[in-house]
Amino acid sequence: MDMLSKLTHLFQQALETREPPVNLLDSFVDHWKGITNYYIETTGQTRPVKQTDIPWRLKQMLDILVYEEAQQGQEEMGPCMEYLLQHKLLETLCTLGKAQYPPGMNQQVLVFFSKILVQIQKPMLHILNVYRPVQKLVRLCGLPGSQTEKEEAQFMFVVCSRVKQDPYVLNYILEIKKDNHSKRSISTSEDTEKGRSGETVSSNYPTASDPASTSSPQQHSPTDSPSTIFPANAGLIHVLVHLSRSQKSRVALKAFESLLLLVSIPKEDTAVCLAESTPLCQLLAERLCELFSQLPATLEPADIHSFPQTHWNVPFSQSGMQESQSFPGSEHMENFFAWLDFLDHLMREAPKSLAVKLAKEIHHCWLVGVLQHELLQMSEMGVLVNTALLCCSVRHIQSPAMVEELVSFLLGRQTQSEQRLDTESHVLRYQLIEHCDHISDEISITTLLLFEALLQKPHREILFNLVLRNLENRCYLTRTLGGGDDCRHFTDTDPVEENEELEEDPFFTDMYGEDEFNSSEQLLHRPQLIREHRCSGQTQALDIVNSFLCLVPQEAKTSQHVQGARYETYVHDAHEQFKECTAFLLDWDWPESLKPTELSVSSSDFFEGHFLKVLFDRIGRILEQPYELNLQVTSVLSRLAVFPHPHLHEYLLDPYIILAPGARSLFSVLIRVIGELMQRIEVIPNFTEKLVHVRRQLMGLDGESGVDHMPLLKGVIILEEFCKELAAIAFVKLPANNTNLQNTDTL
Template sequence: MDMFNKVTAFLQQALETREPSINLQDSFVDHWKAITNYYIETSDESRPVKHTDIPWRLRQMLDILVYEEKQQGEETGPCMEYLLQHKILETLCTLGKAQYPPGMSQQVMLFFSKVLSQITKPVLHLINVYRPVQKLIHLCGLPDSQTEKEESQFLLAVCTRVKKDPYVLNYILEITKESQKRSSSPSDEAVETGSSPERAPSPPSPSTSSASSSSPQEATGIIPVLIHLGKTEKSHVVLRSMESLLLLVSLPQEDTGHLLAERTPLCRLLAQRLTELYCLIPSSLDPADIHSYTSVQWRTQFTQDSTVESPSFPGSENVHRFFCFLDYCNELIKEAPKVLGVELARAIHLQWLKGVIQPHLLQMSEVGILVHTALLSCSVRHIRSPALLEELVQFLLGNDTHCEQQQDTHTHILRYRLIEHCNHNSDEISITTMRLFEELLQKPSRSILTNLVLRNLEKRSYRLSGSGAADERHAVESDVVEESEELEEDPFFTDMYEDSGFSGQEPLLSLPSARERRNPRAHTQVADLVNSFLCLVPQEAKTSHLVQGAGYDTYVHDAHKMLNECTALSRDWNWPDSAKTTENNPDTEFYEGHFLQTLFDRIARILEQPYELNLQVTSVLSRLAVFPHPHLHEYLLDPYISLCPGARSLFSTLVRVIGELMQRIQHIHSVTDRLLMVRRQLMGLEEETVGDHMTLLRGVIVLEEFCKELAAVAFVKLPIEEQ
């Protein structure tokens, strides 16, 4: 009974005893002293840190700091003051560098990461914070590092903090000591030698720093480390490193853009990395595999299903890594301040385009030309940032805007060589190079159209002096192609139908009645244009009407879609709505330019070229014809313009092809039946067979389809106005 009473009294006393309040600072100090005492009392240097209480002590210290900040509000609490005054972060950084106990560096980086991410008040501007952060950055990215995961997490926390407080970027980037001496003041040095946790004076502004030094300064800080970690095999480390760089680059202030562009190796290192990845692509790739490679976004390489979705072929992993990084550079340039984006694009131009790709394109090896042209074509498809696109266009085409001269082939060697490659002895190189130009024509750059075509059509010197569109059309009977002045004057069409048994007549296209009711004159003009192309190929050489789903109307929908695309591209290019008045200058000699000359030469050989090459030539010309520029429309789609002596248009070139066609198919027995058989083979309706005249017959089919495609383009575009 006495024992029971004693227990009851003890419990009653315990309930009545008031628990003393916990002092946060005392607890914080106790945890830190426990960590330091470990190094005093322990002699076992091989014991891993995870087998000690150090990780738990650090977590308790962090929790106290976070809790204290919530309680203190705007003021700095005593625990944070203690951490700063006693240089705890500096000491931890030293312990992490020593790796004592083993694994200590991981714990230090985790502690730094959580302090930077969980403490909401700005702290990176404090000297006793950014100094140890700088030292810890030096411990990242070392050879054979076992802490890449923690390093990337720590650096991401630093960059996230910089993104939140952009002014602290100056405290994180490390410039050379010589640059620091030039830009520092006596007051700076006085504060740096002290131990006060007060705010350090602001470094000189980036604009002042850039003015004091015209040459880029080498950095040894966070940017080279992030580039290094981006090369590791661990995908989560690479992702964090790339996201960290994106955070730094996307700081919107122009001063930070100048700082990153002029005082750090960011642009050079990124361009160097892109070049390295490109050089890892094997030169034995099949160009067909390259062309089949679809556009990617850089984050897709870190998704679980990325390997399933990406095409697989020998070397595909290298190709995938390169194009993912190219997409990443696109995003960096688009997100960066203008000055930084332009500088990065220039660095890529210098190191990758000019340093690596240009020598490959100018080499003599056909295999090398083929592979690198295909890679460049795919790269054009991936480039989205305006600054990088501008550098690409300047690299490929130059910036000349004056009319070309036929003998001028040295103003921009690469441009002329690429156009030459469109007419190469190797059909594969010709096809691949024309695909490159077709990709260029789909980019939102006015300079591309101006450089390749429009500068040569600016003065409309292809027209016969004094000619007028209204007079030309009035003199032409539009219902029969043979009666057009173009065909009558062409020597290939002189007596072409005598004793041949062929008839070139084709009924007029019936246009929608709504358009006719709205504008009868427009109906007549469009009908003239459409039927001029539809009636070019003689009836005996036509087979599309004999196969279901191969009529002219199938091209109208595609032409509408392509017109909308090209109109959207050129909406802000300030193109004129109508053609300029022609100047009466008889001394002006017209030259269509190297690009159109090559395309016209190729289309003139449509009856003797491989089927795939013909498809590519006609595809490029069709895209050119659909652009809504009045001179381009007139030169490529108006059959009735009176050409000056020596000039040729697309229609006049096709007329000559028809003349050659009429002469050659007279010697082919049952030509319509054979054409129909070849068409069905190309459509996959019959098995392919080997026979005579196969190249010619396929060329005839491509020619018929091309004329229908041009007719559809003429139909969907606005009528040509009389000048």
């Protein structure tokens, strides 16, 4: 055995002695000459490049470069890399790829560029003889009818990855218009180290005094700036947006990921460069408009509302393709909302300056340039479909920058209290609010869904614009000469005359003008509803909860007849909503207590604002409106009521405030509805039995059967549920000391 080992060792020594050491540079040059000789020796042949030895030689050259770098370490450049740079091999390869000779050469060049940028660890893209051919190769990507989209997408992804690693090289890759060259460019600590002389020599490479750099492969002068080389319409950004349109999902996904890499560079200077010196924001917004224009006008609103909110990359996954919805226009909707979600994701990942610029471009190009006209058109079907699309878009949008522009577009920037006759300050806002009370129930429901989606956005100005600016001075209250609120306090033993009681009743003072208010004969007489009056700051949760629970008359209640319909079931949902709304308030700077009222502010001028006016008008017609519409109106009002602003709570949930003449609150509107309901009940035989039957039908417990007065009966059921919901919200917002309150259900 020992003899065999010795023989093996001697044989290996003989082989090593007979084989001279390999010279990497000679081998590298030989392979390059092998490629160039092909073009010298062969002409007019149409053999594909894969049938030649060019792919093999390129792979050998790449392996040599990688091996050389591993041997040299990070301190200096090897002779093979020097040769590649000095003799402008990348430039030559780029030219051969452009010529597409032999056929398929462009594909091989793209693969070689991609691999060399990935496998060589030293920074390269700041070198003149690297970034110029990279620029030229970028210009060869994204051409119509390209057969190399896969390789192009991979190459672009690699370039963006290197830029993400070394953001300062973006200056050497982007192709910026001459007009924009004077704008602010990227500056980093690396620039400071290199100075402003125009040298881009890395500390890992030889300096200009080294022999290897005599042909200046690592240097360029300021006049050789990338901004003067190629026109901006064939640059990196255009190619990426073009590839994102590809029908090949893997290609499009790579383009999406490349754009994400670019915009997520955290350096502010890079963000400013992308925002101001490239067409990035404009191209992305234009693509959104293009996809929106492809949506069919015949889309069904129900399909739009039920369209799922999915992540932008789900359509590229196998599971996403299998789960995609199928209805007329579904593919176009998927493309549009995937792109919208992608842009929203970009704005969440990008530095603030770039996110704001992109959001403003979308505002200008899509919201104002396209969508506003569609929302204000005369066609009811057009208004319906586009409002539904806007509603779905609002649900998709999460980025703060885009939410800001959305609020500006829909609501404007007005901060003063609204005037009753002002319909011109922000036409779109006014029209959308009016659409909540449209002759078409479908348009009303869809627009209410839009506002509900808007109220779920964590943006302070939404609630302020729609409601709070009109409640700021608490002009809905009656003032005393002393400047305070006219809050009289009664005890159980206080004698109260009937006329005085009615005149002081805060539930009915909004029904008549100031001149008519003293005529007590005209007031609706319901003394059982008049309770102990207290100022809102002293009103206890138990009183408020019971006020809403006792609001619906006993003969119009169905909770005791149907299991699982009691008040307690609403408390959990109210608590979850309250937690969600409270989470918004961390930096909203809302007051914790009511603002003192001022006598100088005239309460006779109080206007609740167009939004609350429409909602109150709709609630006032709850007994005659369709069931689905009532559900949506009450849902929006519940959403408003759950916000913990003291003025909002007082105005929507405190039954005991004494309203100014002509003013109305949510509770006073509900009181008027109850009065109308009592009159209607008297003329409907077996009212309670019919009501319970309809309730069971809605819950799926009874089969369908013809019942008279169906809209009224459904309206009564919604009214009962709405009052319980308001009671639950009041309980959650003002928890009482009475631990048994949650078990109190007088309905």
